[in-house]
Amino acid sequence: MKAAQHLRARCRWQPRIGIILGSGLGEAVRRIRSAKIISYCSIPYFPPLRTPVEGHAGELHLGLWNAVPVAAVASRLHLYEGYSPAEVVFPVRLLGLAGIKMLVVTCAAGGIARQAAPGSFMIFSDHLNWQGQNPLAGPHDPRWGERFVDLSQAYDPALRRAAKGVAAGLSRQSRGGGFKCFEGVYAALLGPSYETPAEIRALKRGGADAVGMSAVPEVLAARQMGLRVLGIATITNRAAGLSPGRLSHEEVLAVGKRASAGLARLLDALLPRVEMETGRWKLETRKLPSDLGG
Known part of the structure; x- marks a missing residue:
């Protein structure tokens, strides 16, 4: 509770929507007005930052996005950095304790489906968890939610x-079809190595439309807490074996930064629309942990 109290004490408005920004998408936080920027290291119990990854800032932004009170995580924690699953989802549980009703998860992803071209956006319809880990596994703390979480509609149909x-x-509105968005299945792998062409072929046969190294742990924790979830991937490259070039983190960041304006436009229009809905959502009341350390 100390971490959540620390957050609430610094909020001029009660954040109703949490946003997690993926690789290269951190510039979208410039849309937040009257922002209070909080460094992760100042938040009680927040996992200490390890080797920094370019494109990930380590800050929490509290403020108004198009007049909607939000809390934006400008950098997520990754399993491939050596964090435990519980550490990776710490920001989600923190925002849940702070009172958000909805979580928007964004990430960079490689395109598998034909329509998944670099610079386009994919709304998650479902996911495949190939990371081999789950933040809900291990000793169960009933204060976080149910042990066995229903994921038949992990991504809220109304939000989609x-x-x-x-x-x-x-x-x-875009000239020449410059804004492209489709709905599809996101596959999460552990990383940090990119996928092999054989793995991409297997994912395609399994129904995946895009692939990345994040997002799913946060979604699992959010659904356990009863939060509505919307997932949006920025397609930054074609997946391994689907284009002649080599894959690189630099390319992911470059395309992500160029596409961040499009993501911001999408959220500009979307957040006020869904914020009206959050006022009618009722979360199950439960006794919450005294702190995020357990």
Whole structure:
């Protein structure tokens, strides 16, 4: 509770929506007005930052995004950095304790489906967890939620419809079809190595439309806490074996930064629309842990 109290004491507004920004997408936080920027190292119990990864900032931004109170995580923690699953989802549980009703998870991803071209966006319809880890595994603390979490609708259908509607409007407004968005299945692998062409072929046969190294742990923790979830991937490259070039983190960052303006436009229109819905959502009340350390 200390970490959540620390956060609430610094909020001028009660954040209703949490946002996690992926690789190269941190520039989107410039949309947040009257922002209070909190370094992770100042938050009680927050896992200490390890080797920094370019494109990930280590800050929490509290403020108004198009008049909507939000809390934006400008850098996520990754399993491939050596964090435990519980550490990776610490920001989600922190925001849940702070009172958010909805979580928007964004990430960079490699495109597998034909329509998954670099610079386009994919709204998650479902996911494949190939990371071999789950933040809900291990000793169960019932204060976080149910032991066995239903994921038949991990990504809220109403939020997906709203996002697709906003994206369709932006596509009509863009010249030459510059804004492209589709819905598909996201596959999460551990990383940090990129996938092999054989793995991509297997993922494609399994129904994956895009692949990345994050997002799913946060989604699992959010759903356990009863939060509504929307997932959006920025397609930064074609997956291994689907294009002649080699894959690089530099390319992911470059495309992510160019696409961040499009993501910001999508969220500009979407957040006020879904914020009205959060006022009608009722979370199950439960006794929460005294702190995030257990």
